[in-house]
Amino acid sequence: MATASEIAAVGVIGAGQMGSGIAQLAAAAGCAVLLLDADSAALSRAVASISASLRRLAAKGQLSQAACEGSIKRIRCVSTVQDLRDADLVIEAIVENEDVKKKLFVELDKITKPSAILASNTSSISITRLASATKRPSQVIGMHFFNPPPIMKLIEIIRGADTSDEVFAAVKSFSERLEKTVICSQDYPGFIVNRILMPMINEAFWALYTGVATKEDIDTGMKLGTNHPMGPLQLADFIGLDVCLSVLRVLHNGLGDNKYSPCPLLVQYVDAGRLGKKRGVGVYSYGQKSSSLKP
Numbered sequence: 001m002a003t004a005s006e007i008a009a010v011g012v013i014g015a016g017q018m019g020s021g022i023a024q025l026a027a028a029a030g031c032a033v034l035l036l037d038a039d040s041a042a043l044s045r046a047v048a049s050i051s052a053s054l055r056r057l058a059a060k061g062q063l064s065q066a067a068c069e070g071s072i073k074r075i076r077c078v079s080t081v082q083d084l085r086d087a088d089l090v091i092e093a094i095v096e097n098e099d100v101k102k103k104l105f106v107e108l109d110k111i112t113k114p115s116a117i118l119a120s121n122t123s124s125i126s127i128t129r130l131a132s133a134t135k136r137p138s139q140v141i142g143m144h145f146f147n148p149p150p151i152m153k154l155i156e157i158i159r160g161a162d163t164s165d166e167v168f169a170a171v172k173s174f175s176e177r178l179e180k181t182v183i184c185s186q187d188y189p190g191f192i193v194n195r196i197l198m199p200m201i202n203e204a205f206w207a208l209y210t211g212v213a214t215k216e217d218i219d220t221g222m223k224l225g226t227n228h229p230m231g232p233l234q235l236a237d238f239i240g241l242d243v244c245l246s247v248l249r250v251l252h253n254g255l256g257d258n259k260y261s262p263c264p265l266l267v268q269y270v271d272a273g274r275l276g277k278k279r280g281v282g283v284y285s286y287g288q289k290s291s292s293l294k295p
Ligand code: 3HC
Pocket: 053, 054, 056, 057, 060, 122, 123, 145, 146, 147, 148, 150, 151, 152, 194, 229, 230, 235, 239, 243
């Protein structure tokens, strides 16, 4: 198994906001990155956003021009899982669906080299259950990044029931190579951050639903009253209301406490396709992407 300094080739699966941010971080740390998505348009969008993000950092002097261009060159877009056969570490950032992720882990287990570490960026799905889909559960781990990955300073590492100490140590030092602070969570629903964040977001929806205040006052209250960079409803739009709902359902089912039961207003917004910023409408309207609201 590769140690952190031996992790030279990183596969990232899913070219959405999280996957592209993770690919950018790994490339900036000097790794050869294979960014995999079956959707070529998503890959093109990812390359454009990674380039823009790196150039933004270079313009602010946080990255040299050479490092910026070198990072862009280190990212290769690929379209099949077979292209990841030489990766030392694979990080998946695909849809939050346990069955879909498990199928992917079965495939990764077959095609990656025996020493490869398989990581999931899941926001709440059990790492132990994902690991059980493979014949290498000791090499499966959670690496939970935060949006936007290039800016947020944290990686939450989740140890499955069988994750080895060596794999944990390698992924911890690799995360530090990405210049992130690491926290470690046991494999319980929502891990650390979402266990605490999502009930707050849910409570903000209850406050709106029961007419406590307007959305603007709820957000301004939390921004200025507790110094959060975004209010909880604005943050829910930023994360994606579908993602918030899915994490709350994992908390509700996994912890069996009604305090995690999703607010009906959040459920209704998701049913209506109001998924947040990515759809141009969620709690707020963003005045773009006027196409179909359906998920
Ligand atoms: N790449 C490079 N730079 C970026 C960037 C990116 N992708 N996104 C933002 N930036 C930079 C901007 O250039 C700007 O730099 P400057 O201050 O030097 O000019 C700085 O970040 C701030 O950006 P903006 O001025 O565009 O906007 P804001 O000041 O509103 O900051 C924000 C944006 C960083 C997103 C801030 O609002 C924030 O921290 N919000 C909270 C985000 C958060 O909580 N994320 C975690 C969500 S939970 C999660 O992801 C877990 C999941 O499982 C649900």
